[in-house]
Amino acid sequence: MLRSIALLLVLLLPSLCAAQSCSFTATDMNFGAVDTLSGTPVNSTSTINVSCSGGVLDLGKRLLICPNIGAGSGGASSSAARQMVNGASSLNYQLYSDSGRSLIWGSSTWSYPSRAPAYALTMALLNGSLVGATGSMTVYGSALGSPPTAAPGGYTSNFTSPDTSFYYSYSSATSCASPSGTVGTASFSVNASVAANCLVNVQNVDFGTQGVLRTNVDATGSITATCTPGTTYTISLNGGTASAAPTARKMSKGTETVTYGLYKDTNRSQPWGDANTPGSTVAGSGTGAGQLLTVYGRVPPQTTPSPGIYEDTVVVTLTY
Incomplete structure (x- = not known):
């Protein structure tokens, strides 16, 4: 009589599936003193930092980030003016994606036409072994020096989730008109002061x-x-x-x-x-x-x- 037995061989390997995880931080934007009587704009900037990690199969992939920024706690009077507030008084400002301050930085979740700029990173080897990507985006701001009825004092607008819904996914898209994917967030504030004048x-x-x-x-x-x-x-x-x-x-x-x-x-x-x-x-x-x-x-x-x-x-x- 012949007898046989099968030998099962098992090898456990780390997962090679494609995945990514991104975290975001943002710096506050401070305009300092704003003269509402002269109506002269005051410019400032904020920086959004991004750090992403992934697996071996993510290497070389294009990561699209759609950093939505909404109206903030101060709201927006129109697509042309976000607002900082001091009690019942408001101070107009705007956020832009370009240094010339002509392209308003918007969101796919607010009611105005402007959308977030598309930002792309390529997953690469970091420190010779880890797969990931890092980068930063500059948010350009302008306090518009209006309205002249803004009372003296400090003005603020705070940005938290869902005003900062940062979508990210592997994509070849070049627009953030209808973003999808995983959502990260970051918190920051916009500040200014109006002096008696x-x-x-x-x-x-x-x-x-x-x-x-x-x-x-x-x-x-x-x-x-x-x-x-x-x-x-x-x-x-x-x-x-x-x-x-x-x-x-x-x-x-x-x-x-x-x-x-x-x-x-x-x-x-x-x-x-x-x-x-x-x-x-x-x-x-x-x-x-x-x-x-x-x-x-x-x-x-x-x-x-x-x-x-x-x-x-x-x-x-x-x-x-």
Whole structure:
């Protein structure tokens, strides 16, 4: 009788299946001080770092990353403006994928047209033995210097999941219009500050061409004060080149002069001066919009000097 037996040989090998795992970190974006009255944009950047690992069969494969960035906790007023917030006040800014700040960095999960940029890495040997890929993406930001109604203070928008849904998969696609795959995330914040600030503009007082100064000659000018909301200010007018009292300022031509006064009211009863004349300055509180203040001028009856052009320079000081 013949008997036989089978010998089962088993060899256990590590898995060679294709797989990948990516982790992400992001740095905060800080714009610093933003001047909302001049409307001048302030630029800053953030960096998204990515580190991926895989198996032997992943070597040489193209990894597509779609780093969606949504509206953040501050929201977005439109596709053109994300917002940082300070209480009920908002400050506009935007995130871009290019240094020229023309391509808005969006998300496949928000309601606006802009999408995330496609970012590709190639899986390679790291440190001679591990298969993986590392890289970084720059997020370009611009605080838009608007709206002028933004109150002074610190502004923030925070980005966490799902505002940072970073899809990644092996793919030859070049667009992130409809990303798929595994989702990673990263947290970061966008910050800025608005300082109390004021701007001032003036329109001259021109009394025109006059003959004999036997009656009052009235004219007006204006001062426009534009201050951040809630910023209190005081406007004073000095005594001109003669350092005179508010109602005894002097326009001059050589050694000859014409006396005039500047006032806060249309009746020319409230002189407008500076700290040298208590109670003669004008106070206000900013709204973010220009506030027009009329300067009432008067040349009273007086001895008429020789014909010519008589001028004076008054310094307008806005203190806040």
